[in-house]
Amino acid sequence: MSTLRITDGQVLLPDMRVVDADVLVDREEGGILDVGRDIDADADETLDASGGLVMPGLVNAHCHVAMTLLRGYADDKPLDAWLQEDIWPAEAELTAEDIRAGAELGMLEMIKSGTTAFADMYFEVPTLVDAVDEAGLRARVGHGVVTVVKDDEGAQVDIDESLSVAREYDGAADGRLSTAYMPHSLTTVGEEYLRESVAEAREDGVPVHFHANETTDEVDPIVDERGERPLEYADDLGMLRPQNFLAHCVHVDESEIDLLATRGAAAVHCPASNMKLASGMAPVQRMLDAGVTVGLGTDGAASNNDLDMFDEMRDAAMIGKLAADDASAVAAGTVVEMATRGSANAIGVRSGVVEPGANADLIVLDLDAPHLAPAHDLVSHLAYAARGSDVRHTVCDGQVLMRDREVLTMDEAEVKERARTHARDLVARAEDA
Numbered sequence: 001m002s003t004l005r006i007t008d009g010q011v012l013l014p015d016m017r018v019v020d021a022d023v024l025v026d027r028e029e030g031g032i033l034d035v036g037r038d039i040d041a042d043a044d045e046t047l048d049a050s051g052g053l054v055m056p057g058l059v060n061a062h063c064h065v066a067m068t069l070l071r072g073y074a075d076d077k078p079l080d081a082w083l084q085e086d087i088w089p090a091e092a093e094l095t096a097e098d099i100r101a102g103a104e105l106g107m108l109e110m111i112k113s114g115t116t117a118f119a120d121m122y123f124e125v126p127t128l129v130d131a132v133d134e135a136g137l138r139a140r141v142g143h144g145v146v147t148v149v150k151d152d153e154g155a156q157v158d159i160d161e162s163l164s165v166a167r168e169y170d171g172a173a174d175g176r177l178s179t180a181y182m183p184h185s186l187t188t189v190g191e192e193y194l195r196e197s198v199a200e201a202r203e204d205g206v207p208v209h210f211h212a213n214e215t216t217d218e219v220d221p222i223v224d225e226r227g228e229r230p231l232e233y234a235d236d237l238g239m240l241r242p243q244n245f246l247a248h249c250v251h252v253d254e255s256e257i258d259l260l261a262t263r264g265a266a267a268v269h270c271p272a273s274n275m276k277l278a279s280g281m282a283p284v285q286r287m288l289d290a291g292v293t294v295g296l297g298t299d300g301a302a303s304n305n306d307l308d309m310f311d312e313m314r315d316a317a318m319i320g321k322l323a324a325d326d327a328s329a330v331a332a333g334t335v336v337e338m339a340t341r342g343s344a345n346a347i348g349v350r351s352g353v354v355e356p357g358a359n360a361d362l363i364v365l366d367l368d369a370p371h372l373a374p375a376h377d378l379v380s381h382l383a384y385a386a387r388g389s390d391v392r393h394t395v396c397d398g399q400v401l402m403r404d405r406e407v408l409t410m411d412e413a414e415v416k417e418r419a420r421t422h423a424r425d426l427v428a429r430a431e432d433a
């Protein structure tokens with residue numbers, strides 16, 4: 001066995017207690033072996049965590065990672081106008097090489113800000129799979145399906161692509177890659193297509209991930225045309241099963257919250273995107289109180305505009321209180337739980353906790369920065385004060401991806417330069433089109 005020992009730090013335990021402990025990791029199996037100060041084992045590799053906090057790597061449960069190329073390209077608009085006037089025309093010009101460049105930039109940002117796993121809905125999945133494999137992260141990926149602007153043949157091709165990449169790449173990258181069938185939303189994929197394709201995914205044991213109840217512009221037409229709430233419709237289509245996870249869930253009423261809880265589908269809260277697009281405030285505390293699994297996601301960098309999950313935790317805590325009109329709602333421990341175990345459960349990976357048997361997806365947070373002094377309560381700091389740039393080391397599947405802020409699996413300068421070039425050329429093509 002080949003081992004990694006993370007030494008001399010404090011450790012955030014699953015119950016949110018912080019203790020002095022080392023963490024021993026099996027580098028071959030990629031799992032946590034032991035947590036404690038008295039571990040009796042020499043390790044093949046060590047990581048110094050003195051003055052730091054060892055905690056689970058953050059899990060970004062809803063993202064479009066290659067959208068880093070469109071960061072700052074179109075801001076200050078609501079969802080529909082933003083997608084239709086700016087984002088979709090630009091995406092029509094995307095090549096596989098663009099997506100690779102954007103995904104690498106996004107993953108570089110994730111590794112540097114402490115995210116070790118993410119769920120991604122986009123295009124060119126084989127290219128993304130390759131990039132995730134090289135970066136060393138864990139991901140659940142899928143091809144996003146939109147049928148509304150396509151003829152029947154085009155719609156079927158899109159659906160087949162999504163189902164076939166889900167079957168083909170599950171378990172890739174030494175098991176760090178998993179997949180899902182990803183229809184974009186209940187309004188952008190027609191009922192006849194959803195009914196059949198979701199049943200097919202279920203037969204194959206493939207989870208389903210989609211955007212749901214993000215804006216009132218999306219909810220109202222469904223209620224008007226069908227006479228039922230969107231999640232009742234989704235339930236009828238078999239889309240609320242336990243492995244499935246829904247992005248946003250902003251405009252959900254009590255009956256829909258109950259449906260999520262009883263069916264076991266998870267909600268992924270995306271507070272920054274919801275605020276920036278003025279989509280609304282998700283009833284996060286109500287969903288949690290009802291027993292819904294709630295994870296946390298950034299959405300794409302074009303609507304956020306970063307992929308820093310520390311920012312996202314702070315945003316979730318802040319807007320959660322406003323939404324509930326209650327300062328005790330969505331408390332610090334709740335958002336830390338949401339960004340770790342909640343997200344991991346939502347996307348179906350055994351990460352998000354520092355305990356023996358879990359995936360060794362870990363980060364070490366430096367506690368030395370002025371904005372982290374004094375340290376009355378480290379869980380409070382994680383939710384309200386820490387930043388991605390405080391992350392000292394990042395480990396995924398037992399492999400060190402960043403040591404002392406040096407990313408080992410990517411050439412940072414090259415990745416940034418390539419992304420700048422691809423972004424510039426993409427925007428030029430979009431403006432010429």
Ligand SMILES: CSC[C@H]1O[C@@H](n2cnc3c(O)ncnc32)[C@H](O)[C@@H]1O
Nearest residue numbers: 064087121122144145184211299300
């Ligand atoms: C078909 S691949 C995914 C698709 O989703 C778009 N997208 C990005 N952010 C959002 C959002 O907040 N709501 C809905 N759709 C979004 C992305 O640009 C891709 O086209």
Ligand SMILES: [Zn+2]
Nearest residue numbers: 211247299300
């Ligand atoms: Zn999204």
